[in-house]
Amino acid sequence: MRTSVDKTLKMYVGGKFIRSESGRTTPATSAKGRPMNVAAASRKDLRNAIQIARGAQAGWAGRTAYNRGQIFYRLAEILDDRADGLPTTEADTLSAADRAVHFAGWADKITALLSSLNPVAHTYVNYSMVGPMGVILACPDPADGLTGMVEALCGPLVMGNSVIVMVSAEQGELAVALSEALAVSDFPGGCVNILTGDVASVIGHGIRHDDLDAVYLLGEAVDSSLIAEIHTENARVMRRFIQAPRSTEPAPPGRLVQLAEVKTVWMSSAIMGGGGAAY
C-alpha cells in the first residue's frame, strides 16, 4: 500500500501560501480521515493581510471590467474541472462554479445598472458611479460550504474591492482547496485572500483595525453576541457592516450596491463655463 503525501494546510495571502506568523494551528480531520493542522490566523496575520489587500485594490479595480469578468470565469473553469476532487460534495463544487459564472457576468454590467446620469437643472453633466469601498473582511456561513465561500469573495471583488475571507478551522481543508483554485485563476495577488482559524477572534481584531472598510457577514457566520460588538466598534471609523442571508441565491444588485460607494461628478457642459455665481 502506498504511503500518502499529507498536505500542509496554509492560508492564502498576497497570492502566496503562508503559515500563520504565530506558528499556531488548530487540529482537524481531513475529508479522507487523516489528521491535519489548520493554520490559525493571528491578529498580525490579519494586519498583514489588510495591508496587502489595500495595496492590491487599486490594481484590481483598475483592470478592465471585461478582464475581471474573465478572471471570475476562469475560477469557474477551474472549479468545474476539479468538481470530483475537492473536499466537499460534487454538487457544492458545481454550485460554486456556477456562482463564479454568475459573477463573471456582473463584472462588466453592474456599474451600468447602478450608476446614473442625473438630470440636474444646471449646464453640467452630472453622473453618479458606483465604485469600490476598499478592503472588505467577509465571512461565509459554514453551512453553505464552498458555494458560500465563493459567494463571500465574489460580491466584494465584483465591485472592485479587495477581500479577505475568514473561514473557520473546521473548513480549513476546503478553504485551502478554494485558495488553490484562486491561485491559478489569474486573480492578481492580494485582491483576494483567505485566512483560516477562529472566526470570532479574527473579526474581533478586524473591527479594531482602522484601515478596514467593511465587514460582510453571510447567514449565520458568527454568533449574535458578536454582532452588537461589530456595530459598536465600527461606529468609531464609520465602517460599513453588511449582513446578508445565506448563500442559497447570489447577491442581488441591491446588496452589491452596499459593497460599493457612490461618487457623483459635476462636469461643466457649457462652452462659456458654468460657474455662474448667483450672488
Next chain:
Amino acid sequence: MTKRTDAKPALQLAGALDLSPAPESCPAPIKSRYGHFIGGEFVDGDDHFTTVNPATGEVLAEVAAGSDETVDQAVKAARKAADGVWGKMSGADRGKFLYRIARRIQERSRELAVLETIDNGKPIRETRDVDIPLAAQHFFYYAGWADKLQYAVPGGNPTPLGVAGQVIPWNFPFLMASWKLAPALATGNTVVLKPAETTPLSAMLLAEILQEVDLPPGVINIVNGAGRTGGAVMGHPDIDKVAFTGSTNVGRIIMRQIAGSKKKATMELGGKGAHIVFADASLDQAVEGCINGIFFNQGHVCCAGSRLLVEESIAEEFLERLKRRVEVLRIGNPLDKNTDIGAINSVKQLGTINKYLDIGKNEGANVWQSPCPVPDKGFFLPPTIMSGVQQTDTVVREEIFGPVLSVLTFRTPAEAIKKANDTEYGLAAGVWSEKNSKLFEVAHALNAGIVWANGYNLFDPASPFGGVRHSGFGREGGIAGLWAYMGGIS
C-alpha cells in the same frame, strides 16, 4: 546658419519605412464548396455563386444561394428550437453556451482572423486586434446577461420574442454576426442568420464552433445567399423579429416588406459621420483620430467620420498634417502585419467609390490621393481626401463607404453643429477639443446615436451602438441591445 527656404518640411525617411513582408501564416482551411448550416448540421445547397479574395481577385470557394425552401427549413428548425430546448432552458444555462462560444472564438482567434482577412480584404492588423477579439467579447458580455434579464428593464419580466431573422453586411462579417447573435440568444430567441454574399466564410467557421460547443440544433441557423435570400428570411411569415445591418436603401425595402406584419425590427443603416476638429484640439491626436475615423477598414464603416469639419483658423495646417500622415499609410497585402489599408471588398464597391470620385471632380472638388504604391492586382484604392467641397455636394451628402474623406470648414461652434447636423443620417459623430465643457456642449447638440469626444471608432459590447433618423433605429450593445430582443416589457 541654415538658410531658410520656402520648401515645405518633408519627412526624410531614407527608406527607413521599407519593411520586409511579414505575412501572417496561421492556416485557415477553406473548403471548395459551402452550403448552409441548418438544425445543427451542414447541409448542401444549390445555385452556387463564388466568393473571391478581394486582394487578388481569385476565387476562394463556391457558396450556395439559399432558396425560399432552404429559408423555410431554417426557420422551421429555429422555431422547433425556440419552442423546445432553447425557450425552456434556464438563463444560466443559456449563458454557459454563450460563454463557451466566446472562449472557442478566443481559442481559434488567429484562424478566424486570417480567414476573415482573406475573404473580406481588411488588414490582418484589424481582424486580429479588433474584429475577432471584439466578437468574442460580445458573446462574453451577453452571456453574462442571460441569467440577469429581470434587471435589464425596470419592472420588466421579459420573455423571448421567438425566431429572429438577421441579415448582416460584408464590412465586419464575423463581428456583425456576433453583434446580432449574442443578444438574441441571451434573451432566449433562436436565429436564422444570412451573411453577406461576398463574405460568407467566417460564419461557416462559426458554425463549426457551434457544433464544437454542442449548441442545441436549430438555435443558430445560417443560410447563405444574396439579397433575394435575405428578402426571403425577412419576409418569412414565421419570423418574429428582423434585424438588419446594411444600407439605408435596403433598410427601406425591408421595412416596406414587413409593413403590416407584427414583426419587430431593428435597423442599423448608413451614415455620413461629421468629425469636428476645433482649433484648441490636440492636433496630432486629432490627425490620428481623423485617419482612424475614415481609413479604418478602408472606410467600409457605417459610422465612418467621412465629413471632416475643421475650424477655419487651422484648416490649412491641419489638412497638410493630415496628408503628410496619410502618405505614410501602407496599402497592400491584407495578410501582411505591416499593412494599414487593405483591399476594397468587391469590384462592385470599388466601382461605386470611383463613381463618387468622378462626381466629386465634376462638382468642383479638389481630389487628393496618397502617392503610396498600390498593388497591381486585386481591388485597391489609395486613401483619398476631397477638399473645396460644399454642404450641398453629392460627396458630402451621400455615403461613399470607402476610404474617401470630405473636408469642410467652420468658424464657430454653432456653425460646426449646424453643418454636422445638416444630413439625413445620424449614426455617429466625433469632436476634438482640449476643453471638456466644449466637448460636452457640442456632443449633446449633435444629432447622432453615438458621439466620440477626442476619439473615433471606439467599440465595446458594454456601449450601445446605433443611429437616429435615416441611420435606423434600435441599439446593439449594452443594456439597450437587449431590449430589441425582449417581449413582455412594454
